[in-house]
Amino acid sequence: MVRAFVAIELSDAVKEGLERAQERLRMAGGRLNLVDPALAHLTLTFLGEVEPERLERVKTALPGIRERGYDLTVAGVSGNHARRPRVVWFAVQDGGKTARLAKAVETVLSPLGFEREKRGFTPHVTLARVKEFDPSLPGVIAGIADLEAGSCTIDRIVLKKSTLTPKGPIYDTLLEVPLDAA
Numbered sequence: 357m358v359r360a361f362v363a364i365e366l367s368d369a370v371k372e373g374l375e376r377a378q379e380r381l382r383m384a385g386g387r388l389n390l391v392d393p394a395l396a397h398l399t400l401t402f403l404g405e406v407e408p409e410r411l412e413r414v415k416t417a418l419p420g421i422r423e424r425g426y427d428l429t430v431a432g433v434s435g436n437h438a439r440r441p442r443v444v445w446f447a448v449q450d451g452g453k454t455a456r457l458a459k460a461v462e463t464v465l466s467p468l469g470f471e472r473e474k475r476g477f478t479p480h481v482t483l484a485r486v487k488e489f490d491p492s493l494p495g496v497i498a499g500i501a502d503l504e505a506g507s508c509t510i511d512r513i514v515l516k517k518s519t520l521t522p523k524g525p526i527y528d529t530l531l532e533v534p535l536d537a538a
Contacts, residue, residue: 357405359518360530362418362461363397364454364510366481370430371396373505374446377433378483380500381444386490388444391482395527398448398481400458400513403470410468411530417464418515418533425511425535426453430481431504435497442486444497446505448479454510455479457535461513481505511535 366374374393381388406414428450435441448454455477462472486493515531 357407358411359520360403360406360411360414361516361518362400362403362465363514363516364400364457364512365397365514366430367506367508370481370506370508373430373503374481374483377446377500377503377505380503381484381496384490384493384496386486386493387488388484388493389487390484392524395525396481397514397516397527398454398479400454400461401465401470401473403465413468414465414515415531417468418461418513418531420464421457421460421513421533421535423453423457423460423535425509425537426450427507427509428454428479429504429507431502433483433497433500433503435486435494439494440489441493441497442489443482444484444486444493445480445482446503448481450479457510457513 371393374396378390428448430446432447436443458477512532512534514529517528517530519526
């Protein structure tokens with residue numbers, strides 16, 4: 357079995373912006389598990405544990421996506437709950453294009469038995485998971501709410517293998533699928 361997901365990767369400039377935001381988050385009390393900016397990505401769909409034969413079918417299906425590349429901006433820090441967040445993330449501004457791309461991924465993978473997401477898709481880039489809440493955290497988040505990590509062009513999707521280790525996940529790219537030229 358292979359733990360896998362489909363994602364878009366972010367530019368190095370955006371990843372540097374994520375790191376700047378995390379420096380500010382470190383001012384909060386409590387305990388935060390910060391996402392390594394080098395590993396930051398935007399998940400379109402999490403496939404879970406997939407049998408090797410089925411993964412080969414995923415690799416065959418994904419090139420059938422016919423979406424155009426686009427630009428996005430990673431800006432606006434918030435948490436999943438204003439008063440007591442468990443996750444802190446950057447919002448994605450793209451005019452709905454990432455949500456449309458996620459829907460296209462679902463469309464080509466649903467015939468392979470992958471369930472469509474029942475919740476609405478909200479593109480975001482996770483900065484941290486809150487392991488131990490401190491009352492200072494909402495104020496720190498509010499102080500960086502208008503921060504912008506940067507912009508980048510999305511010109512491909514990637515199929516990633518995720519190996520969980522005690523030191524954090526290791527991601528390996530299994531397939532890159534170029535998007536149509538914008």
